[in-house]
Amino acid sequence: LVERAKKLLSLELPFGFIPRYAMKANNHAEVVSLFHEAGLHFDASSSYEAQELLELGTPGDKISLSSQQPAHNLTALLGAGVLYVASSLHQLGLFLASENHPTLVGLRVNPGVGAGHNNRTTTGGANSSFGLWQAYVPQALEIVAAHGVSIDRLHIHIGSGADPSMWGKMMETALEIVETMPDVTSLDMGGGYKIHRYGDEHETDMQAVGVKFGQLLQRFAEKTGRKLRLEIEPGTW
Numbered sequence: 001l002v003e004r005a006k007k008l009l010s011l012e013l014p015f016g017f018i019p020r021y022a023m024k025a026n027n028h029a030e031v032v033s034l035f036h037e038a039g040l041h042f043d044a045s046s047s048y049e050a051q052e053l054l055e056l057g058t059p060g061d062k063i064s065l066s067s068q069q070p071a072h073n074l075t076a077l078l079g080a081g082v083l084y085v086a087s088s089l090h091q092l093g094l095f096l097a098s099e100n101h102p103t104l105v106g107l108r109v110n111p112g113v114g115a116g117h118n119n120r121t122t123t124g125g126a127n128s129s130f131g132l133w134q135a136y137v138p139q140a141l142e143i144v145a146a147h148g149v150s151i152d153r154l155h156i157h158i159g160s161g162a163d164p165s166m167w168g169k170m171m172e173t174a175l176e177i178v179e180t181m182p183d184v185t186s187l188d189m190g191g192g193y194k195i196h197r198y199g200d201e202h203e204t205d206m207q208a209v210g211v212k213f214g215q216l217l218q219r220f221a222e223k224t225g226r227k228l229r230l231e232i233e234p235g236t237w
Helices: 002-009 029-038 047-055 074-079 089-097 134-145 164-178 206-224
Strands: 017-022 041-044 063-066 083-086 104-110 150-155 186-188 229-232
Touching: 002 029, 002 206, 029 041, 041 047, 047 063, 047 074, 063 104, 074 083, 074 089, 083 089, 083 150, 089 104, 089 134, 104 134, 134 150, 150 164, 164 186, 164 206
Parallel strands: 017 041, 017 229, 041 063, 063 083, 083 104, 104 150, 150 186, 186 229
Antiparallel strands: none
16 A cells, blocks of 8 residues: 555656555555555545545645535535535535635546446446536536636546556547636546456556646646646546
8 A cells, every 4th residue: 555655756747746655455444544645635426435534634724525425514614624526506506505625626527438347337428327428517607607706627437547658538528528617726637547456457656647647737738828737536446
């Protein structure tokens, strides 16, 4: 685990990089403590995971919450500084209705494409229930603007693919969405970096993916003048 954390933290991206440990992969207190001490941030896929991370001593600003189910304690989590990512217009409304919501929020978007070794591990595309469908992004932008809030973080997940070229295509799709979201400064590219478990399965080469991401982010900056920070959540990787 220490070696994996070092590999992640050694990745060089042009405009900043935050690797997050997806707590759902293993929520054992010693694992969480080890990754916290190593310097990783965290991803929570439920409000209960976010609460548990806080109770284990993780600072709120190192926790990103992205959940299909609305948070049972949203006000408390926001008060603790947890970074919130809405995955639907309904969740966005709940965030805006919270009296202590900050002026920045994340949004998880389904880009319309996905890749995984089966339907259960494909977290983007028409068969996936994860994230706001891309066509509703303009509506989400109008809603937050009416409340004086900006969407500064975009989450895009596709699933457990291992092919760097597929991740490159996914990054290109994500950057097309970012172009329509002027306040986004941080792009989270999932979610689902494949591990080798048995046989001839191919594990994701994180270094190769990192290089590809860096090239595309640099090209985007040259084109638009916008320097995006990268976030990833490699999960069981």
